[in-house]
Amino acid sequence: MSCSINVKNVSYEVNEKTIFENITLNVSHEEKIAIIGSNGSGKSSFLKILAGLIKPKEGEVFLFHDKMNSLKEFKKYRSDIGYLPQDVSDFFLCPTVIEDVMFNLRAKGVKKDEAYEKALNTLTELGIEHLEERNIYDLSGGEQKIVALAGILITKPKILLLDEPTNALDEDAEKKIVEILNSIKKSMIIVSHHKSFIESLTPTIYKLDNKSLQKVN
Numbered sequence: 001m002s003c004s005i006n007v008k009n010v011s012y013e014v015n016e017k018t019i020f021e022n023i024t025l026n027v028s029h030e031e032k033i034a035i036i037g038s039n040g041s042g043k044s045s046f047l048k049i050l051a052g053l054i055k056p057k058e059g060e061v062f063l064f065h066d067k068m069n070s071l072k073e074f075k076k077y078r079s080d081i082g083y084l085p086q087d088v089s090d091f092f093l094c095p096t097v098i099e100d101v102m103f104n105l106r107a108k109g110v111k112k113d114e115a116y117e118k119a120l121n122t123l124t125e126l127g128i129e130h131l132e133e134r135n136i137y138d139l140s141g142g143e144q145k146i147v148a149l150a151g152i153l154i155t156k157p158k159i160l161l162l163d164e165p166t167n168a169l170d171e172d173a174e175k176k177i178v179e180i181l182n183s184i185k186k187s188m189i190i191v192s193h194h195k196s197f198i199e200s201l202t203p204t205i206y207k208l209d210n211k212s213l214q215k216v217n
């Protein structure tokens with residue numbers, strides 16, 4: 001099963017207003033691509049379509065070469081897709097950082113001790129082990145974002161869809177994320193405004209502009 005995403009002629013509209021149309025994009029096995037574009041150009045909506053959270057108006061989405069005919073069909077791949085929303089404030093299910101990061105593993109049947117060890121390792125890799133016992137809702141937006149990313153990475157999804165993973169992060173945190181994302185050989189779509197961050201991850205950049213997606217270089 002190669003980890004690919006194929007999008008054919010996808011269009012999206014909100015309240016009868018076209019946000020984008022005829023987007024065609026292929027992300028192959030282990031390929032990383034970035035999407036830039038001004039506010040409101042539809043980047044987050046596009047990622048939500050790929051994560052199976054909203055339906056496109058027209059067009060086709062294939063995950064792992066399997067055509068997704070309805071939102072229900074995305075369920076099959078839910079654990080293979082790691083989706084980091086732009087706004088993570090509603091993303092958490094447990095009160096403390098360590099519990100939340102462990103939760104996804106516990107849900108897969110991993111025993112408590114093993115889940116704890118893995119969660120702590122993931123927090124350490126991301127440089128946030130000092131947040132282990134903190135209440136998630138007392139954290140800053142940037143800290144919450146990195147905790148959410150830890151909760152995704154720990155389950156080792158096959159495809160990563162990351163919506164502005166570094167907004168509100170400081171330089172050190174951003175550096176750690178670059179190292180980690182560069183070490184992960186998976187298909188990835190990264191939405192970001194942050195030019196140097198994107199360029200340190202991939203040379204393949206697309207821009208959502210004027211309702212269409214064009215390759216920048």
Ligand SMILES: Nc1ncnc2c1ncn2[C@@H]1O[C@H](COP(=O)(O)OP(=O)(O)O)[C@@H](O)[C@H]1O
Pocket residue numbers: 014019037038039040041042043044045046
């Ligand atoms: N559920 C929604 N209700 C109303 N407008 C929406 C909704 N989702 C997206 N939009 C609008 O669609 C446009 C694209 O939004 P979005 O995908 O968040 O863009 P971006 O992530 O590029 O900033 C924006 O104008 C936004 O206000």
Ligand SMILES: [Mg+2]
Pocket residue numbers: 043044045086
């Ligand atoms: Mg957005």
